[in-house]
Amino acid sequence: MISVLLTGGTIASTATGEEGRFAPHVADPVKAVIEARSEALGLAVEVEHWRDSDGNKMPLVDSCDMRPHHWLALSAQIDRLAERAEAVVVLHGTDTLAYTASALTLLAPHRPVPVVLTGAQVAVGLPDSDAGDNIALALRAAAGEWGSVDGDTLIAFGQCLMRGVRASKFSTSAKNGFGSRAVPLINLMDPAASRQSIWQQWQSERAASATASPVTGFSEDVIHLTVQPGKDWARTTARLLAVPPRGLLLSLYGTGSSPLAQQLADLCNGLAERGCPSVAVSASPQGAIVWRHYAATQPLEESALIDGGDMTTECAITKLMAAAHLGLSIDETRGFFATAIAGERSL
Secondary structure, eight states: OEEEEEOBSGGGEEEETTTTEEEEOOOHHHHHHHHHHHHHHTOOEEEEEOBOTTSOBOOOBOGGGOOHHHHHHHHHHHHHHTTTOSEEEEEOOSTTHHHHHHHHHHHOTTOSSOEEEEOOSSOTTSTTOOHHHHHHHHHHHHTTSSSOOTTOEEEEETTEEEEGGGEEEOOSSOTTOEEESSSOOEETTSOHHHHHHHHHHHHHHHHTTTTSOOOOOOOSOOEEEEOOTTOOOHHHHHHHHHSOOSOEEEEEBTTTBOTTHHHHHHHHHHHHHTTOOEEEEESSTTOOOOGGGOGGGHHHHTSSOEEOTTOOHHHHHHHHHHHHHHTOOHHHHHHHHHSOSSSOSOO
């Protein structure tokens, strides 16, 4: 049996009010689609509304409102369902789908059952909705039709499968609106041999971090900044040093460069002196931090800025929130990011 958890998002939305804006507030139409698709596939399913730690139903939400306490409640409910289900499928809004997938993976890299997240670009019930196809895809993946998921957390979307800690949303309208960073995704239109090779690569990546400890929670006191042409860091430095957050994530150009790199290095050093770690990832969808390629990156390489490697922005933010929750020192955070909990970065 597969448990299907409904959290909200476009997949559970209908038009409301005079302006016809979409909001997640209906479950019955989605349940009808789940039941129809599971029956056609010959799979036994149970549909569950998501609940808090006390077992109370939580309201369906637009995924932009997903917060760390939602991740913790969702993870705990998945663990409860795993006691009787063979897999869990989570229906979720697309905006923060990759964040939730990262959080669920870092909380439990090796669950007793596979977890597959999916959503929709077009609300269920509309003529061009992708909800039914994505639900069927997630159910088939959870049932192991294309290979053993082995307790991993995956995203199923637009006829593609990808690891939750390696995925990012790149389109608000395309039916295949998610991509995978550094590690290939599985396109179900590819030959079986190609799909099997990627399954094996995924499992090898996870095995390399099998002894790492899962995270236990997330702090919301983390800031994310992206570089831009001509960015002067002086004003940002003054504001951040006045009231330091518990973590700063920086999306840098290419392999890790920034305008006025020495200013940014000084900011990271100043924050480190106040106990706030700074982590860098590449703003390029297929990029990675490799500072030693260019002279322009040398000030950052020599600063307290921590190398986030080829992690996705979503996973890096989630992991930095976990480090802040643990209260790790700068050196401990550096070691935390230099290792992998669930194959979220190449080592």
